[in-house]
Amino acid sequence: MTADVVVVLAIVAVAVVLFVTEWVRYDGVALMVLLSLAISGVVPMARAIEGFANPAVVTIAAVLVLSGGLYKTGVANVVGAQVLRLAGDSPVRVTALLMLTSGLMSGVMNNTAAVALLIPVVIEISRRLGMRPSRLLIPLSFAALLGGMTTLIGTGPNILLSSILERMGQGGFGFFAFTPVGATALTLGVLYVVLAGRHFLPDRSTGDDDGGDDGGDEIDLTGRYHLAESLLTLRIPAGSALDGCSLVEARLGQALGYDLLAVRRKGHLVRAPEPDFRLRSDDVLIVEGRIEALERLRAWGHLVRHRESNDALGRLVRDSTVLAEVEIAEKSDLVDSTVRSIDFRNRFQAHVVAIRRGGQVLSGSFQAVRLEAGDALLLLGREDQLQQLRYATEFSAIGWTDIGSATEEYELYRWLMRLHVPDGSWLDGKTLAASRLRRAFDLTVLEIEREDGDIALPDASERMRAGDRLIVEGDPACFAVLEALQALVPADERPSVDELESEDVGFAEVTLAPSSDLVGKTLREVLFRESYGLNLISIFRGGRAFHSNIRIARTALAFGDALLVYGNRKKIALLARDPR
Template sequence: MTFEMGFVFALLATTIALFVSDKLRMDLVALMVVTVLAVSGVVSPAEAVAGFGNPTVVMIAALFVVGEGLFRTGVAAAAGNWLLRVGGRSETRLLTFLIPVVALLSAFMSSTGAVALLIPVVLSMARRSGMQPSRLMMPLAFAALIGGMLTLIGTPPNIVVSNALKAEGLKPFGFFEFTPIGLCILMVGMIYLIFVGRRLLPAASGSETEDEPDLNTLIRRYAIAGQLHKLVVQPMSPLAHKTPVEAALRTEHNLTVIAISRAGRLLPAMIPVLSNTRIEVADELWVYGTQEDIKRFCDSHQLERAGHPERDIKRMHQQFGVAEVLLPPDSPLEGRSVREGQFRERYGLSVIGLRRRNESLAINYRDTRLESGDTLLLAGSWDHVRALEGRRGLVLLQTPAEFREIPSHGRHAPAALAILGLMLVCMTAGWLPALPTILLAALAMILTGCLNLTEALRSLNVTSLILIAGMLPLARAMETSGALGYVVEHLVAVLGGASPLVLSTGLFLLTSILSQFISNTATTVLVAPIALSTGQLLGVNPEPLMMTVAIAASTAFATPIASPVNTLVLAPGNYRFSDFAKVGIPLQLMALGVTLLVTPLLFPF
């Protein structure tokens, strides 16, 4: 063993120890690795930082932009809603539908791309179902890795072993020759992840914090829970043909109209009231007020209560919501009544809740005077809530968690779907290489208005990108120093005289272990020729050995750095390094068992 080999082995062991200890952030550890390699001379300084320009890193960054475009246009939420409709709110049912969908997509496109695109969908599903993202993110990643085992183009290692066979004058693997083994592993993996693996996952995730309450939590905080009512204007109602101002709904009746539903369309009432904004017969009014005020108003104005259908409430909340704001000491609203504050005219929003010194107060729109330090709950259209940022006179404290689910560019959803479809077709048909295809898709998302440049830049998951870019030079150092070849040669020397089944087991374990720390493609490039030559030397059919190597290369389940797929879900799932080992190692052993059982049946030794 040379000094360079020993240095790389020591650096690898130190890196793994730091990852496992969780004493330092993983992206910081990755930057430290880059620095040490650049200083050591094991690789050149250019090679040490080459990971930041690596095509894989650039492709993942572009996919973040594509995924954000799907999120901003509402496509991700719509896909999540569909999965929720078919899977319900049960973790078991959701995973039963999610895992095969992800695996099928990964069978025909990059598993990294599939996960990057589906992260917004799964986050939307988690929020709407009340689950923690940590319960779904790791199964998403593992399903994508297994999906790569299903076809020849599912993952690069499959192509590597097929080309290696062809180069030796042997028959290469066909497009679907991987499918039977991959399907068996997918079935076993599904059963494990649904009934065992998910119970090993952390129950809480930092993605959902107490600093971002949902809409119902904010409403309860201001003691107005149960005060949203749906009222129907009857033919003889004196409210008909009047504006909310003419009817003095707030000043005389202490009621606030949030929305008007007319002929199936929601009309935003939370805008400056114009003379032609009139309430009509048969209008459905969404009104905030106490039970007593609502009852008196309905009796005196011939309105009918229409209940609270869940579908209507969901539909209303797609366009209308709330925001919590603070009245700063220099606010021009200080000392004014709620009515004099003219919140509708200033902000397009209405005050429905008031807290002073951490206590909820009943609001009288004519008499209640505002003080600095008051926090107000404003209600109106999401567009006006979005426009609150930076407005003079108020400090936006927080919006409900649902606000993130509201598409800011919903009208561009058809364009986002078209871009996604074209991208998938180009990648599957091979019309263009993956990198330029995804870059074009990301650029098209911005140019068509699916998201703006600021949103695109904010979508980049810097932690994941740094971690991937920082670990690539370490893999390069293992290759150039000879450390990787050293491990492979010694293992083959030990297993050279063993039976074909034991040899397959050793090759699987070697490939799988190496794939936890370096690129599975690089691992396959190194191990495949050894498997091929060893099989020929021992008079063993090389096909089952090469298939074993290809499958093992996709079992990168045990560490978050094993694959870009795992790294992508690290931050959204708020996982620790040990979480992957706890859930992934049993799955690796199951994949080993299935491979050793099924492969010899399809490709006899």
């Protein structure tokens, strides 16, 4: 055995290990093998890269580009609609049509891309017919492999063989040279699966259970998504500030990451309540989430609140910290944005204290208000940084104001409070960003008062300490909601998944279409709840279900994600027909 043979075998062994373990991406492994062969001298450096000029390689790359075009243009939506129309409710006809479709598509594009295009179609058909997806996915894969043999570009080896023959001077294969044999193999394969092979296909659940005959939905919900384990019941005590609040005002999702699925009131269960549903004392809330979120909020302790006096801002406006008023320009890119979405404080190094629109003052909970041209913003910041706003095209005017005028004009004393961080609080040592005071409750910390020195306009990375006194701007009603959430009473009983479903309300699992413009966007960006009127309970990705709506709200959607939604079945049907 020569030294070159030993080197080649060693490189192959390492490549196999990397391919199997996936420690390195496949394309990275391929380049490593190429470089190793060239560096070791087994293959001359000039020969190592000449393959990139081979017509076969260019042809394969062109096929991949074609596949990408078909993938992005929504071919799967058209194909899926036609397959559903022609197949009806016959599993046999569905299997045959899907295999023929997959085989024909594989003849003109990459096999993997053809299968990826049709997976959402298969999932939707299997759900409609009540079949296990495995009984359609396996025939789909078989047909893609067989279809790749029907044309010259159907699979890489066909192209390589044709290229080798051309180099030998014997002429390459024609485009349809493989068709007689390939089409025959595809036809026989379809007939075998439809007539006999389908009886041997595994009847596998999409969940983690070992199967049974108990049906799909309950198995998926409890097995794949572990839904039964994440359901909680919480009671609203008498005298709670949540009494009379709408679901939006209650902030269950923003503050705790909970999805409210149902409300039990005086023995009656209200499933999938609308956002304007009003809560009442003694309501029992059935939510999806983790009890640890509530325990952590309660561990904040009682943040003793004191209403600030009229000169509260006077202590803030000192040294180089001043108040200024700016006006949104007519063609400003801030128009139709919110203070929260543009991250105003970090973008302009100033805090928005209040907004005046016409003769109306918007103070307290204005973070989600969409800005309009002509809006006047009262800003608090350092003088040198506010001076820079003179050159910002987003604003048409800037002027300075004093504490007396601002307090009288904007009634600032109504929106300022002082909170005391108690000893042993969970907040001790946590950053302002981790507390989520502003994002969850629209409470903005303007100053931290502590014995070793006050911190005006603290950064989000500033850590709080036990004993800190926080000068906070916000609506007192938002602080009342915070205290009311801390006072929620967990119940020992665990609700049943079955009782959450009815003829009108239920769960469903949906997947994104391959051409979906939602891919790469977060749920916060697409406003899922507002757009579809459904609760998105979980995202299943890579064998794992993600539940917290705080986390999934900032998770970018990806093709192949399975979304578990809950709500009115008519709205679910509309979502299923959405081309996105």
